[in-house]
Amino acid sequence: MTTETTARELFASLAGREPDGIWSAPGRVNLIGEHTDYNEGFVLPFAIPHRTVAAVGLRTDGLGRVSVASTFAEEPVEVALDELDRLFPTPAGAQPAVPEWAAYPLGVAWALQDAGATGSGVDIAIASDVPVGAGLSSSAAIEGAAASALNDLWNADLDRTALARIGRRAENEAVGAPTGIMDQMASMIGGVDTAIFLDCRTLEAQQVPLAVAEAGLAILVMDTRVKHAHSTGGYGERRAACERGAAIMGVPSLRDVSVDDLTRAQELMDDVTFRRVRHVITENQRVLDTVAVLRSEGPRAIGDLLVASHASMRDDFEISVPELDTAVEAALAAGALGARMTGGGFGGAAIALIEADAEAAVSAAVEAAFAAAGHAAPALFTVTPSAGARRDA
Template sequence: MHESFETLFGHEPDGVWSAPGRVNLIGEHTDYNGGLALPFAIDRRTRVAVRQRPDHRIRITTDFEDADLTSGLITATLATAGQVSGWSRYVLGVVHVLRRELGIEGCGFEALVTSTVPIAVGVSSSAALEAAVLVALDELWDLRLERGEMVRLGQLVENEVVGAPTGTLDQSAVLLTERDHAVLLDFQADTAEKVPLGFDAAALEILVIDSLVRHDHATGGYGQRRRECEEAAVIAGVQSLREIDPTEVDAWARRMPAQVHRRLRHVVTDTERARLVAEHLRLGRPREIGPILTDGHRSQRDDFENSVPAIDAAVETAIAAGGLGARMTGGGFGGAAVALVETADAERIAVEVADAVQQAGHARPVVFPVRAADAARRDA
């Protein structure tokens, strides 16, 4: 990366920073509803090499688009960083939000972005890029931000610059986790508890199944589901759906539109599933979480209605092939599923899933294993 940066910009970078993608083990669309979620960072990372400039100019490029580095070079200034589109929103949006929220001037820079985090799959490629830039500028601009503040700033980039009405799950996962752990996020209490996964010791593995069906959280179903959750909360007279006890879910069925009630039921029960999975993991019983993950997928498919046929096929095949549990991960409407499998069976299940999904008439999915990795950091 240093060599590419020097070839492009004519000098070495000041450093290289990175942030991981993430898999959400359980707890989907619970973040903006005050619930629980249990994500972990994965060993696919976005890296950004950065060198400060003595002026206000910004020059950035990436190798993850189908263009050579030079022709893909994007230029801006500190003052125009909030007026951008395309992938550069995730970089320049950080600049814009930092300057506005912290009341700082900042300085220009040059940056080269590379990534092994799949894009639009549901493993937080956008949060990985935002977090990598955040930790880089935090050091270069001597901001000394707490990680919790970085989470808030990253969400502002998504909400205000990108236009995606997301909560803080993704930013928390890529900024607060650590190797071999998930993090139990309580969005009502605003707490983050590291929970040991124990997958290696139990000879278990997580497979990510990329359906190749792409999504965009800035448009479409994600925003609609959020509005339906808000409608459910208004009808129920609560600040957030977290306030509804799981035993009270059925009682609301006759008091709101059926579709809105299904959204409520998913959020409340998925929060309970996240609590149960974390409890099993703390007790060293990771094998027992499989059925809970599968229940979570049924809830997304039937109640939240944000799955797609290719992912449903992947989940069904993974379980039929011997997986302990599987579910869609991420915001939905495309993206990926995850399957908890025995390490000894991982390669066989990966092939069987890809074959079966393709034979069902969908694109052949890309299936790869992931391990729980470190959060955003300086690499060099």
Template sequence: MSTFTELYGRAPEGEWAAPGRVNLIGEHTDYNLGFVLPIALPQTVRAQAGRRDDGLLRLHSTQGGSAEAAVTDLAPGGVAGWAAYPAGVVWALREAGHDVGGAELFLDSDVPAGAGLSSSAALECAVALAYNDLYGLGLSAPELALLAQRAENAFVGVPCGIMDQMASMCCRAGAALHLDSHDLTVRQVPVDLAGAGLALLVLDTRVKHDLGDGAYAALRAGCERAARLLGLHSLRDLGFADLPSALPQLPGELRPLVRHVVTENERVEEAVAHLDAGDLAPLGPILTAGHASLSEDYRVSCPETDLAVGAAVAAGAHGARMTGGGFGGSVIALVEAQAADKIAAEVTTAFHAAGYATPRTLTAVPSEGARRIA
């Protein structure tokens, strides 16, 4: 495998890392300005980088190949594939008025792509942090997260909320990030899985999702339409107690979307209360209820994720749900640590019986957010 020095003929000026994430609970709530509760993963995107003085952006990914463009030529739709994410960050920085120029970037990742673990946000955040240091911008972690989100929304064309970028930038080891997507206030909530004798399995179904194919955008548009019809700025403003009276005011196709968002916000708050009390096992039923809502109301699950949830719970998991935007990706399962291997094996057996590919299994350990590593 090539190195930065072999590719570019010099040593990098530094190396930065940004993690993927799993979301404990709070799915499709961030773009409705609600609550989310992600943790960062040990798996990261790593960016070695050095400035160029000729305005050229040169990119190389050990997973994706090479690309280059002049920073003055960057525009939405002008860069395709994986390179749109780092190029979009540079575009977003320049559009925001930051006087940044070219760079050489060498990118590597062990965050599984297309698994609902936010590999794209990790890539954006690693590049944003590298540029922040290289060009002495002095931007805060939330400011960099917002610029990374801007890159994905306007440059790549995926209308994602802010959770993935805030998780990658702001999570801390041993904690979940309780994020209010309305004002970006955060609280680090301790998550001591090992101390409770528990583990959080990540079951990658290997079903690839593509959030740029229009389905995600349609869901967001439906939520925004529902808020307008209810006279609200966002669905965040609809309280759980007001849900029964609000739903009859909406067209039938919008009611399940609203029901999911409002009940999911409530599940986030319930989960935080259990974590604050150091009582982790009751998170299990909250996860399972969240998956039922995603599958039946929001309709972003698929047969593989439904099977992984059902098989994990049947094998003894406290609870399980899909994590990420949906349409494939990964399932998380809260399990007794000593039973983790058994539960993973039983999910694999169920997949084989259904004719599905063998799922990949990871263990999620609440880890540190984006940082400079060299």
């Protein structure tokens, strides 16, 4: 059964009718540029084929209520549209007033209303094949699908960048996860065979040809199955360290600090804060370098930048875990051109840039390394850069 069929059937069980339409949005892989987005830096993600589907219809009972159902939960959640302002925003560190899975689509409805959109009650049914907790941005896929649907049904006429901002606000203020805007932008504006070079300060986005298949390569996702959650401690602590570092350097954000400033930064900061800052500053430079190399030489030449990124996240930002390190090391030993963890860290997935005909061999090597280390078996699959949010029916 397809994800769309699942969403349609769930909608029928929720609302007793056919939906007005089907909308979907993808998860994403971040090729490089981790924890730079909320520091107003640079990122280079791409949308993946795995998608969240929302079957959505305007209510026929005249009630100004929104109900959401999901394959993630047994019971739907229903609230009045005029109650959303009472439910959100979620105080920092608190649990949302609704189940967390429901806070994503309900938060989108709240943020749209707060931005001036008006509309009648809706029913929303969500199904997804984006792996949850793998660092592939299943949350932004939910937000993108819901925002696209409500934008159409409520005639809000917002562009994709504005809808990405809506999704980020839902995640930041309704769910309480202090993430940047990379995930939502990747999910909204992704393109086939391209990565998105995004300036997170201006939200200027450029499509950069990735052309992995054309080069005879593939991108292997190695999902460690170690779950992570952005709204819990480690992520917030890293963000606070970045803000502390920027304040010490006297700048609005670490975007305004260059590699040439690192010597001065080290003199001013404690070791932990300095290493957090060093990761962000060098990662910004690696994104710029990766874009330049992709444009001049193609994807075969970016492997060393991916490896350096992982080392920085492991040693300076300290967001890797043994399973992620095992995946990266095993893939490289088996011949991958480059590999790194992707996503927020503390679990989730790593990616490896491999020869297209080496998928079976690299996968077998990673599985063997996990078994030898006593880790649970990873989930392994390849991804290609794919289209962003859209209406499917």
